[in-house]
């Protein structure tokens with residue numbers, strides 16, 4: 001068939017009626033199409049020519065859809081693959097995603113969903129998200145163009161704020177993607193970058209694991225930016241920050257009159273992320289009742305707003321993150337195994353900064369560039385060799401976020417082009433030796449913090465009060481950074497009440513702005 005469609009599809013299914021149904025649906029969408037009934041026939045067509053995507057049933061008379069996936073992978077072919085699995089065979093779907101499938105559909109295939117999933121695989125903008133994207137559908141060749149300004153999540157949504165809308169990029173300027181913001185040269189970061197690019201191309205759920213402040217959200221954004229959803233919304237939700245009673249309404253939205261105060265219809269996170277990515281940060285903090293509802297929505301790909309009768313379909317990629325050991329949470333009965341299984345199709349670990357301390361130099365450069373640009377400071381201040389050496393001896397219990405806070409402070413203190421060791425405010429007592437392995441000081445019981453200068457190597461402070469204030473200030477800042485400036489939690493971790501930590505912060509002039 002002669003056609004001008006930039007997208008060509010191969011559909012492999014042994015049931016002629018289903019083939020016809022898929023064919024009619026896809027032709028109506030303007031795609032060019034070929035079909036096959038067996039693995040062998042499918043491979044024959046693939047050897048003959050390239051396609052934009054392959055849609056294959058999992059069970060075929062002479063093999064499995066996975067055979068086709070594996071062949072494509074082995075040949076290094078670029079076709080996106082969609083797999084159709086039998087209803088209830090979650091293992092098959094997970095297996096297909098692990099084998100590199102872009103996404104899967106469950107039988108009986110819902111045709112609206114079918115169209116959306118195919119469009120999303122091809123980087124075409126799904127019609128449901130038309131309010132946040134340019135009116136024209138991008139073709140494959142346009143896929144690498146600059147992104148449009150990032151959409152923000154719902155106003156007043158309790159998740160982390162979305163990044164400020166990017167200024168419209170100049171026509172030929174490359175987009176600043178999250179991947180390019182992920183600085184570091186360590187083997188761990190290089191491997192992470194490669195994995196991000198690989199998983200970015202599929203719809204497979206990814207669980208990002210790592211300590212607080214290591215860059216899990218940045219990694220999730222990088223995955224989003226590396227895929228065909230780049231132009232769509234990335235909605236980040238901090239699952240631990242939403243009161244339990246509001247979870248359902250926040251996730252699924254509500255209808256006017258559903259409860260007192262519901263004066264108008266409101267979208268939830270799922271609807272806000274439709275066509276794009278929903279990032280569930282601190283997923284381990286989600287209560288069990290909400291875990292079941294979330295699982296259902298992920299499996300059915302539909303949501304029912306509170307007070308609504310009908311379910312609405314959504315096309316959302318789920319990424320999640322946790323600092324907890326989720327398998328241990330499952331063993332302890334605090335996390336549903338089936339949800340864990342769904343979210344953990346692919347796991348990425350972001351190592352703590354102390355395990356890749358060689359990255360401190362590059363990350364500091366990147367962070368200083370950003371802070372200086374925000375503050376309108378030019379030229380960008382740089383670390384002296386002594387300052388860098390000092391940072392490399394610190395364990396960073398608060399990871400990259402702590403490094404950022406430290407540089408913020410140092411920049412303000414330095415006031416010039418160079419940031420020297422003294423501007424960092426890192427007392428010697430908090431540093432590891434030059435050769436000894438770095439351990440997080442906060443792992444020590446607070447009462448045992450080595451605030452005495454070690455073995456008399458350091459001269460005694462000339463002003464004890466100033467010295468102790470400095471130490472106290474640093475401990476408070478680190479605890480606050482670890483707890484995202486939640487004063488109650490930071491205080492509790494140090495054995496202080498909210499009133500006590502507030503008093504100490506005020507005395508030492510620590511404000512929330514230090515976290516900005």
Ligand SMILES: Nc1ncnc2c1ncn2[C@@H]1O[C@H](COP(=O)(O)OP(=O)(O)OP(=O)(O)O)[C@@H](O)[C@H]1O
Pocket residue numbers: 181182183184210211212213214215216217218219281321323363366367400401404484
């Ligand atoms: N490799 C890196 N290069 C540059 N900046 C980084 C890097 N890793 C993290 N950051 C920055 O550090 C800060 C903390 O990162 P992020 O919020 O992604 O961490 P997180 O692990 O999600 O934290 P939390 O567990 O507290 O939610 C962010 O401002 C992020 O941009």
